[in-house]
Amino acid sequence: MFVRRHWPALRLRTILLSVLLFAALLPGFAGIFLRVYENTLVRQTEAELVAQTAVLTATAEAMWPGSRLTAPTLAQRETPGWYQPEGATIDLGSTPVLPARPPARAAGAPDADAMAVGSRLDAIMQETSRTTLASIILLDRNGVVVSGFGQGGSWKDIPEVRAALAGRADTVLRRNDSYHPRYSMEWLSRASGLRIHHARPVVVNGRVEGVVLVSRSPRALFRGIYQDRIKIALGVVGVLGFIGFLAVLVSRGIAKPIERLSRVTREVAAGGGEVPPPPSTAAIEIRTLYEDFGVMAEAIERRSRYLRDFAAAVSHEFKTPLAGINGAVELLQDHEDMEPEERRRFLDNIAADGRRLSALVTRLMDLARADSRRPSAAMLSRKRRRSSGCM
Known part of the structure; x- marks a missing residue:
C-alpha cells in the first residue's frame, strides 16, 4: 500500500527509455x-x-x-607545509x-x-x-x-x-x-x-x-x-538490484496493468464484469487507456439498454397496426358476402394501418441517420481532454 500511494506517475516512454538506456550503457559502464x-x-x-x-x-x-x-625539530615539523x-x-x-x-x-x-x-x-x-x-x-x-x-x-x-x-x-x-x-x-x-x-x-x-x-x-x-572481489561483488549486487528495480518498474507500470485490462475486456465481452479504476503504479498512458476503456464500456452498456428499450417500444408500436391489418384480412376472408361499403371500410383501415407502419419505418430510418451523426460520449470526453491539454 505504501508503494502504491507514493508511486510516481511515469510515462510509458520514460519507462522504456530508462530500461533501454540502462541496457545500452551497462557495457560502457563495465568498460x-x-x-x-x-x-x-x-x-x-x-x-x-x-x-x-x-x-x-x-x-x-x-x-x-x-x-x-x-x-627535524618539533618547530620545523609543526611548520605549515612541512608534510607534503x-x-x-x-x-x-x-x-x-x-x-x-x-x-x-x-x-x-x-x-x-x-x-x-x-x-x-x-x-x-x-x-x-x-x-x-x-x-x-x-x-x-x-x-x-x-x-x-x-x-x-x-x-x-x-x-x-x-x-x-x-x-x-x-x-x-x-x-x-x-x-x-x-x-x-x-x-x-x-x-x-x-x-x-x-x-x-x-x-x-x-x-x-x-x-x-x-x-x-x-x-x-x-x-x-x-583481491578486491568482495567490493566488486557488492557493486555487482548493486547493479543486479537496479536491474531488479527496472523489472519491477516495467511489471507494475506496463505488464500487470495490461494483463488486468485484458482480463476485464474478456469479462465485459461475455456480458459481465466491471472496469476497475486505473492502477496507481501504471504508466500515464496505461491509466489513460483504462479511462478510455471505462468510457467505452459505459457507452456500450448505455447503448445496450437503449436498444433493449427501443426494441420493446418499436415492437409495441408495430403490434397495434399489424393486429389491425391481420384482423381486417381475416374478416374479409371469412365474409365473402360482405356489403361493399363495409368491405371498403375494412380496406380503408388496412390502408391506414399500412401508412402508419410506413411512417414508423420512415421515422426509424431518420432516427438511425441522426444517431449515426451524433458524437458519442467517449468522443466528447476525449475532445474535452485534448482541448484542456492544449490550453
Missing part, C-alpha cells in the same frame, strides 16, 4: 570500471615505488660521507609509454663515496627487493650504476635518471620486453605489458650525489579483481 580500476592499480604501484625510494634515499643521505643530515605527500603522476590514458629501458652504456669508475654507500646499502636494497619484487638500482652523481642491475654501466641519458640528476623525482611508463601473456584474457589489460620506472635524487647537503632508480610491473588487473 569504464575496468579502465578506472586498472589505472588505480597502476597509480597505487607508483605510490608504492615513491614510498620505497623515499626511504632508500633518506637512508643513503644519512649514510653518505660528510652528510650533515639531522632530525607526493601524489601519483602517471595515467594510462595520457602518460606516454616509452620503449623498454635500453642496456646500460659503458662508463668509467663510479664515485668512491657512492661506492662506499652502495656497499652498506646493498643489503637493505636486496631485502627490500625480496619483499616488494621491485628492481632497485643505486647510481652516482654521474649516472653510473653503483649497486644493482647493470652495475658499472651508465643510465644518465634516460629521461627519468636525467630528471633525478637535475633534482626532480620522475616516473615514466616503459614497455616490458620480458613480458609474455600467460592467460587468455590478459589482452583486456592495457598495463599488463608495461613497467613503471621511478627515479629519485639522493640530495646530500643541498647537492645531488646519486639516484635511486626502482622499477616494477603494476599489479595485474585480474589479480587485483580477485
